[in-house]
Amino acid sequence: MKKRNFLLKHSYERRTTSDMVFDAINHIFLIIVCLLIFYPLYYVLIASLTDPTVVNTGKLLFYPENLYLEGYKRALEYPSLTNGYVNTIQYTLMSVVVSLFTTIPAAYALSRKDLPGRKTIMFLFTFTMFFSGGIIPMFLTIKSLNIYNTSWALVLPAAVSVYNLIVCRSFFESALPIEILEASKIDGCSDFAFFFRIALPLSSTIIAVMALFYATSMWNTFFNALMFLQDDNKMPLQVVLRNLVLSNQLSAGSSGAEIAERRKIIDQLKYVIITVAALPLIAIYPFLQRFFVAGVTIGAVKG
Amino acid sequence: MQKILKQSNQSKNIKFRIYQVVKSYQLYILLIPALIWLALFCYYPMYGLVIAFKDFKIRRGILNSPWANPIFKFFEQFFSTSIAKTVIVNTLLLSAYQLLFTFWVPIVFALLLNQIKRPMLKKTIQTVSYAPYFLSNVVLVSVISVLFSANGIINNIIVENGGTVKLFTSQAQYFRPMYIGSTIYQTMGFNAIIYIAALTNISPEYYEAAMIDGASKLKRILYIDIPLIMPTVILMFILSLGNIMTIGYEKAYLMQSPANTTVSEIISTHVYKVGLQSAQYSYATAVGLFNSVVNFIILFLANLLSKKTADISIF
16 A cells, blocks of 8 residues: 555656645645634633733733733632532543443444344434434423432433444444354353453443543533533533623622722633633543544444 | 145244344343333433323323313414514524535535645644534633623724624624534534545545546546545435434524524524423423424435435435
C-alpha cells in the first residue's frame, strides 16, 4: 500500500497550477474553519481567568491579561454547583455500569445468527428509534414505577440506546467469526461460557466505545433531569448551569461590595461556570477519539 | 397420505423450532435485561399513549380513566387553538431550514479534509472539529448567551465596526439563524466521520486511473468522491428526514426568550409546557402523538422513495 502510494505520487500525479491553487485555498479555508470552531471555547476559558473589566472592553483575548481568579473562588461558594458536580459524576458512573450490563450481553445475543426470533426482537428494538410514546407517557411511566425524583429516573430510561445496541451488535458480528463459535461448540462450550470467556475478552474496544457514548450522554443530560427530578439538591450539573447562567440566578452576595464590583464578579462567574461544566469532556475527548470514531464507523457498516 | 406427511412434517418443524429455542436459552438470558428495559421504557409508554383518547386523571390511573367524549376531543381541542398552526409551522420550518442548511455541511467538510495529505494537520483539524459535539446543549446555549449578549464580544466587534447592538439572543428574527448556526457548529465534525470513513474506503485505483487521464483535484472530487459516497449520503438523508419532526427540543427550549416564542415555540416545547408545567396530560399526549405519527409517515415515505429510486432503505 505504502509503496503503491509512493509510485502513485511520483509517476502519475502532475501537480498542475489549478491543483496547487486548490490546495492552497483548501488549506487556508480549513484552518480558518478550525479557528472558528476552537476560538469561542478558548475565549470562554481565557475570559474565566481574566479581569472582567478587560473582558468587558470586548476585545479579542489571546491570553489572560490581568489574571483574576476571584470568579473561581466565588464559584466554590455556590453549594448548588459543587453539589451538581457530585450528582453528575454519580449519575454518570451509575449509568455506565447499568448500560454496559444491559447493552453488551443483549448485543452479543442479537449478533448470533442462530438465535430463534432474532429478526423479530431486532425489529422491536429498531421500531422504537422511529416511534416512541413521547414525554408525557414517559413521565407517567416514571411515576408509576415509583422512581420519580430518584437517580434511577435518569439512569434506567437511558440504560439502552438502540443506536448503541446496533453498533455493538455489528461489532460482535464482525469481530467473532462463526468458526470460533463452531470450534468451541465442538469442545462443549456453552453460550454463557463462550460469551464470558471468549467474546468479552475480545471486545475491550467496544466496551470502551459504549462506556464513552453512555458517559457522554449522561454527563450532558438535561431535559430528563428537568422532567424526572424534583429536589434541587438532586439536580445534575447541566440543570444547575442552566439556572445559574441562563436564568440569571447568580448573585455575588451582599457583603458590602460595591455594585460595580458585584456586577464584575457575576460577569466572570458565568465564564467560570461554563468552563468547569464543559472542561472534563473537552479535556478527555482527544484521547478517546479513536474509540468514538471506531464506534461511528462500526455503526455505519450495518446502519 | 400427503396430508399426513405434511402434518408430521409440520409437527417435526414445530418440535425442531422448540428444540432450537430451548437450546438457546442461555442467549435469551443474556437478552433479559435489555428486554425488560424495552418493555418498561419503550412499549409501556406506547401503551400510555391511550390517554390521548381518555380523560386521564392521575389518581384513577390509565385503565380506570373514562374515555374522552368524543374520542378525538383532545386532538380537536389542539387544532381549534391558534397555537396549533403556530407550533406546527414553526416545527416544520425549523426542521426544513435545519435540513437545508446543515445536511450538506459535513459532506463538504469531509470532501475538503480528504484532500489534505499532511497527516498531522488532517488529524488536528479533525480533532478540533469534534470538540463542540461534546458540549451539552446547556453549555452551548450558555456560550452563545455570553458571547452574543448585548455587551458580549460579538456585539462589541459589531459596534467597533460602526454597527449597532443586535439582540441576538432575544429577538425573534435571530432565533432560527442562531439555532441553525449552532447546530452546524455542534455537529459538523462529528457527522463528517461517517463520510470520511466512506471516502477512505474508496479504492486508490479510481484515483490512479483519473490521474493518468489528467483529472484535476476538483474533477476527482466531483466525479469519483461524490458518486462513490452517494449511498452513504442517501442513507443519512433518510435518517435525518425521519427526525424532521423530532428536532432538538432541548436546544429550542433553552434558546427561548419571551420575545422570540412566536418562532421558537415548537410542538415538543409546547407539549412540555402544557403537559408537565400545567399538567394537562391527555391534551399534551394527543399533541405529542400527532407529532410522532406525522414524523413516522414522513420517514416511511422517504424510505419508500429511496427504495424505489436508489434501492437503499433502512427497513
